Amino acid sequence: MIGKVEKYLLDKIQEDGAIHITLLDPEKATPQSASKIAREVESCKTAAIMVGGSTLTSSSHLDDVVKEIKNEVKIPVILFPNNFTGICKHADAIWFMSLLNSSDPYFIAGAQIWGAPLIKKFGLEAIPLGYIIVGESSSVSVVGRACPIPYNKPELAAAHALAAQYFGMRFVYLEAGSGAKQPPPKSMIETVKEFVNIPLIVGGGVRTGHQAREAVDAGADVIVTGTVVEEGGRTRDVIRELVNCTKTGWEGADDSV
Helix, strand or coil: CCCHHHHHHHHHHHHHCCEEEEEECHHHCCHHHHHHHHHHHHHCCCCEEEECCCCCCCHHHHHHHHHHHHHHCCCCEEECCCCHHHCCCCCCEEEEEEECCECCHHHHHHHHHHHHHHHHHHCCEEEEEEEEEECCCCHHHHHCCECCECCCCHHHHHHHHHHHHHHCCCEEEEECCCCCCCCCCHHHHHHHHHHCCCCEEEECCCCCHHHHHHHHHHCCCEEEECHHHHCCCCHHHHHHHHHHHHCCCCCCCCCCC
16 A cells, blocks of 8 residues: 555655655764754755765664754655664654665564564655665665665666566665765666656666766656765755756756756
8 A cells, every 4th residue: 555655755746757866874974964954955855865875883873863854844854774673653654675686584584574664653754765786885784784786787677677677665775885986877778767657766876967867767756865975065955956957857957066
C-alpha cells in the first residue's frame, strides 16, 4: 500500500517532471545547524529532506537532529539509514532499502530484518528502494561492502535496477557516493531508464545546475544532493539553482554554480 509520503513524492514528480531532495548527514551537523539548513532548503522548494549518512554512530544524536528539523519544516523528512541504528521515530518515512550489489547478505536483507519491527513500532512509512552503488569506491561502498558498478558498464546497472523492480521495490537509486568526483553518467541513467518504469533516483557528485539538468534529461526522476549543503557558504543560492534545474524543461540555469 502506498503511504502519504510516497504519494506526495509521486504527485510531485508527476507535477514537476522531476524533483530535488536534500540529503543531510547528521554526523556533520548539530541539531541547530541542521534545522537552519532545513529551513533554507525548504524555502528554495526542495521537495523533501533525507537524513542519514554512511558512518552514523549515535542514535540519540540522530533523534535530536530529526526532531529539530521536524520542528522547522513542513516538507517530509525521510530517513536514509546505513543500518538499523539509523532508524528514528521522529521522521515521516524511511527508505526501506536493499543494497543490491553488496557482497554481504547483511546489507541486502539482514539489517532490514532487524530494523523492520522497529519501523513498525515507530509507525514509520516504509518506502521500498533498490539501492545500487556505482562509480568509484566511496565510504558508502566500503561500509556496505559493495562492488561498485563501473560507469562504463551501464547494462549492469540496468540489470540491477530491473531486478529491484521485479522484487517489487517502488524506487531505484543510483548512488555515486558522497563527495564523488562525478555523478552517474548520462549513458548509465538512460540505459537504466530504458529497463525500468519505477521512479529513478540519482545522487552523488551532483553539484551544479548543469549536472542536475543533464541527469533529468537522461531520465532521472529525483535528484539528491548533500555535499553542496555540507560545504555551506551559498546554500540558499546553490539549492535554488539545483531545484530549478531539476524541474523538467527549465532552461535558465547558470552552469557556473
